[in-house]
Amino acid sequence: MILISFIWFLNIKPLYINEKINYGQNLINAKRCGKAMSIADNVWQNSGILKFYAGIRYADFIKKCADSKSQNGPDYIFTAYKALKISSEAQPKFTRTWLFLGGFTNALAAKEQNPETQKKMLAEAIGYLKKGLELSPKRQEIIIEMEKNYLIAKDYQTVKKMAEDCLKIDSNYGQCFWYLGIAEIFLGDQKNGKKHIQKSQEGGVTPPYVQLGVAYISQKNYKDAAEAYRMATVYNDDKNASYYAVLAFLYKQTKEYEKAGKATLRVFELQPENKDAMDFLEQLLGLSPNDPSLHSSLAYIYKQTGKTEKSRQEYLITKSLYEQAVAQYPKEGTYHFNLAGVSKELGEYEQAYYEAVLAEKIDPGLKNNVLDFMYTLPENYIERYRYKK
Secondary structure, rough: HHHHHHHHHHHHHHHHHHHHHHHHHHHHOOOOOHHHHHHHHHHHOOHHHHHHHHHHHHHHHHHHHHHHOOOHHHHHHHHHHHHHHHHHHOOOOHHHHHHHHHHHHHHHHHHHOOOOHHHHHHHHHHHHHHHHHHOOOOOOHHHHHHHHHHHHOOOOOHHHHHHHHHHHHOOHHHHHHHHHHHHHHHHEEEHHHHHHHHHHHOOOOOOOOOHHHHHHHHOOOOHHHHHHHHHHHHHHOOOHHHEEEHHHHHHHHHOOOHHHHHHHHHHHHHHHOOOOHHHHHHHHHHOOOOOHHHHHHHHHHHHHHHOHHHHHHHHHHHHHHHHHHHHHOOOOOOOOOOOOHHHHHHOHHHHHHHHHHHHHOOOHHHHHHHHHHHHHOHHHHHHEEEEEO
């Protein structure tokens, strides 16, 4: 029986753990992190003396869910931290354990609000990463994680030095260029910073654009900061309301009020309970009172929050502004199409239909937009549109 148990622990149980973790990995790939984490947690809790084996796999598993826009990300990170602490005691010569432990501690430190506690956590993380670097002196992943640590600590000079050391190991490693560029921008060298940021992107890696946005904001370069946050909404997280809120603010700073309004509307769509979106749009209208897109966005928010009469008034203003636009620029199909849209919101379907057809006639490139629009009108209009064709 002792021999059978020994064979089970050394050969069969690791395979069993592996099988369960692989199944969980498939769930992550299918974006089912909740179910996947339930399996991973069960594997971890029942791994017994093989916790040292399961720990690193479990942490790898958690990292993917923590990176996956899950609301439970912070909980996953702390769970991984605890698992890796056990693994590091059992497997102190395994570089990856120290890399992950440093990385997860960095992530916890980044979210810490108490400055003294954060300082201690960053020092703890650096300790883990240095142990990993002792085992694998040229492992760039560890150096990158150390750069993140010093970035959180706002030690930009050290970030720059480490990035330069990182490039000495492999001059083509994109993330080394990224953190070199970020550090340079924070230090006021925007010219070289921008050059190295561009160099980092040649390898096709999707970077954390918010870091770039914050760096530019620190230099009051709101135009480039806005572009960085726009990229964050495209490539990092298109459902992060805070990204759009910052983007709206940045567009306001660069006086791009229409773009600011659209970003604010996206905040409201993601967080309908957010009253600040309405207040911000009203502020924008104070700065650009003749922008029909701002009136239209505010009308939409009023409508969604039950302020029917206010919504109607804003739509009427929007309609009036677009009517002025088409009178001044009768050959601009987009103005006619926008007039069609606001006419529909006011229940004026005949005018909506007429303006949409006219928009397509002026600009055939709007054909697909007009077709989609016809399906939003009462049913007889799509039939009429098809018959006309």
